[in-house]
Structures are given as structure tokens and as C-alpha cells.
Amino acid sequence: MRIIYEQKEMQGIADKYRNWDKTIGFVATMGYLHEGHLSLIREAKKDNDVVFVSIFVNPTQFSPDEDLDKYPRDFKRDEEMLKKEGVDFLFYPTVETMYPKNFQTYINVEELTKVLEGQSRPTHFRGVTTIVAKLFNITKPHKAYFGQKDAQQLIVIKRMVEDLNIDIEIVGMPIVRENDGLAMSSRNKYLSDKEREQAVCLHQALEKAKEMIDAGNYDVQKIKQEMEKVIYNYSIPKIDYISISNLTTLQELSQVEPSNTLISMAVFIGKTRLIDNLWI
Ligand code: AMP
Numbered sequence: 639m640r641i642i643y644e645q646k647e648m649q650g651i652a653d654k655y656r657n658w659d660k661t662i663g664f665v666a667t668m669g670y671l672h673e674g675h676l677s678l679i680r681e682a683k684k685d686n687d688v689v690f691v692s693i694f695v696n697p698t699q700f701s702p703d704e705d706l707d708k709y710p711r712d713f714k715r716d717e718e719m720l721k722k723e724g725v726d727f728l729f730y731p732t733v734e735t736m737y738p739k740n741f742q743t744y745i746n747v748e749e750l751t752k753v754l755e756g757q758s759r760p761t762h763f764r765g766v767t768t769i770v771a772k773l774f775n776i777t778k779p780h781k782a783y784f785g786q787k788d789a790q791q792l793i794v795i796k797r798m799v800e801d802l803n804i805d806i807e808i809v810g811m812p813i814v815r816e817n818d819g820l821a822m823s824s825r826n827k828y829l830s831d832k833e834r835e836q837a838v839c840l841h842q843a844l845e846k847a848k849e850m851i852d853a854g855n856y857d858v859q860k861i862k863q864e865m866e867k868v869i870y871n872y873s874i875p876k877i878d879y880i881s882i883s884n885l886t887t888l889q890e891l892s893q894v895e896p897s898n899t900l901i902s903m904a905v906f907i908g909k910t911r912l913i914d915n916l917w918i
Pocket of ligand 1: 815
């Protein structure tokens with residue numbers, strides 16, 4: 639695996655593979671890798687001739703009161719994991735090269751980013767879409783892989799790609815979970831042992847919702863109430879939001895629409911804000 643720090647060099651390598659008619663699969667990450675990331679990489683390996691992965695903790699998607707400085711990092715461990723997976727190129731740029739002094743261009747997906755995560759984190763998606771567009775221009779992939787774990791992010795990126803005629807296929811991949819159901823996340827590292835036990839409440843609440851929907855109960859208010867009960871059973875967690883929305887528009891529903899509903903949530907476990915979701 640070659641590690642590339644410079645944008646121009648990465649672009650040159652992408653051009654070379656494209657000229658050879660090789661397909662490029664790309665996975666963008668913020669590092670501190672886990673099986674969720676690896677599932678995207680394995681799918682990219684299956685589908686493409688070469689795989690590029692990026693590691694970049696993107697400052698523009700964190701607000702000043704968020705965990706940018708504390709965000710977990712372990713480059714050596716990540717590097718070993720990526721080598722083992724047979725990744726061809728790791729793009730590992732610095733903040734200074736990605737956001738030089740004169741940087742002033744941002745991408746904004748309008749309506750889809752006003753709700754859910756965007757409501758709690760108003761500047762988050764502008765940072766995400768901007769960095770993803772930059773990474774697409776640098777790695778020039780044919781296909782890019784994103785996790786359903788960040789459901790709104792996936793939906794927003796698909797919108798951006800369609801709206802801006804970006805010639806890349808966006809592939810969404812299922813959420814990889816721990817044995818007890820907790821969605822894998824780099825942020826799980828912040829949890830104390832007690833919090834780690836409480837953190838299963840997100841998945842349990844989603845399971846409750848699924849159970850109700852499978853039994854034919856489509857009333858959103860009732861489902862949300864039951865989900866809240868499950869979460870408050872674990873005593874401390876603070877709910878940021880529970881949403882049952884249309885999967886395409888992300889607008890809130892009053893009745894579950896089979897095959898077109900996203901149930902998503904953000905819950906504080908202590909100081910750590912965790913998200914999880916279920917695609918119906
Ligand atoms: P991150 O490093 O958190 O920015 O995540 C990089 C990519 O991995 C994003 O597309 C995430 O949605 C995806 N991802 C993170 N956690 C999981 C998971 N548990 N299962 C599947 N994909 C994930």
C-alpha cells in the first residue's frame with residue numbers, strides 16, 4: 639500500500655489508472671478504523687480494480703464546541719489494518735493542504751441538511767459535502783462507498799452527486815454492529831464501561847420500533863413513545879432527537895410508509911453523542 643500526502647500526486651495516480659481503463663473504488667474515512675469501515679473497503683475491493691482510502695479528520699464538519707481535537711486517532715494501527723485489507727493507495731493529507739489560507743468555496747445541499755443531524759449540527763453537512771467533493775476531485779473514483787450508519791450523510795451525498803452531475807456511483811452499505819447491537823463507531827471509544835452498557839439503548843429502541851412496525855403498527859407518535867421508554871429505561875441517556883421521516887425528503891411522517899421510512903436518532907450517553915438508524 640502506498641501512502642500519498644499530496645493532492646497532485648493522488649490525482650496523477652487516479653489519471654493513470656483511468657487511462658489504463660481500471661476502475662477506482664474509494665472509501666473516505668476519518669480514521670480510527672473498525673469493522674464498519676472495513677466492510678466498505680471489502681465491498682470496494684470486490685467491485686473495482688484498485689481501491690483508494692482516505693484518512694482525514696475534516697475540521698469543517700466539526701463546530702467549535704465539538705470533539706475535533708479529541709477525535710480518536712491512531713495512524714499506525716489504521717495503516718496496518720488497511721495493508722491487511724489489500725488497499726492500494728491511502729490518501730493522507732494535512733489540514734493545511736486541504737484548506738489553504740485562501741480557501742473560501744463550500745457546497746451546500748439546502749433542504750436535506752436543515753433537519754435531523756443538520757438541525758443539531760447546523761454547519762456539519764456543509765463541511766461534509768465540501769470535503770467529499772474535494773476528495774472526489776482528488777481521487778477521481780468510479781464508485782464511492784458510504785455507510786448507512788450515517789444515513790443522512792449518505793442521502794445528502796447522493797443528492798449532491800445528482801444535483802452537480804458528479805460522475806460517480808454512490809454505494810450505500812449496511813450498518814456493522816457489535817454483538818450486542820451497538821453500531822460500530824470511532825466515537826464508542828469515548829464510552830466508560832457503564833456507558834458502553836447503556837449505549838445499547840439506541841439499537842434496542844430501533845428494535846422496538848421494528849417489532850411494532852412488523853406487527854402492523856404504523857402510528858409514528860406511538861412508536862416514538864415506545865422508543866423513548868426503552869431509552870429512558872437505561873436511566874441517564876439524554877435524547878437529542880428521535881425521527882421517523884420519509885427516506886427521500888427526510889420530512890417527518892405521521893404514519894410509517896413501508897419501504898420508504900428512515901427511523902433515526904441521536905442520544906447523549908454521558909458526554910458522547912451517538913447516532914443510529916433503521917431503514918424500513
Ligand atoms: P467516519 O470515519 O466515521 O467518517 O466513517 C467513514 C465511513 O464509514 C462513512 O461512510 C460511515 O458511514 C462508514 N461507517 C462508520 N461506521 C459504520 C458502521 N458501523 N457500519 C457501516 N459503515 C460505517
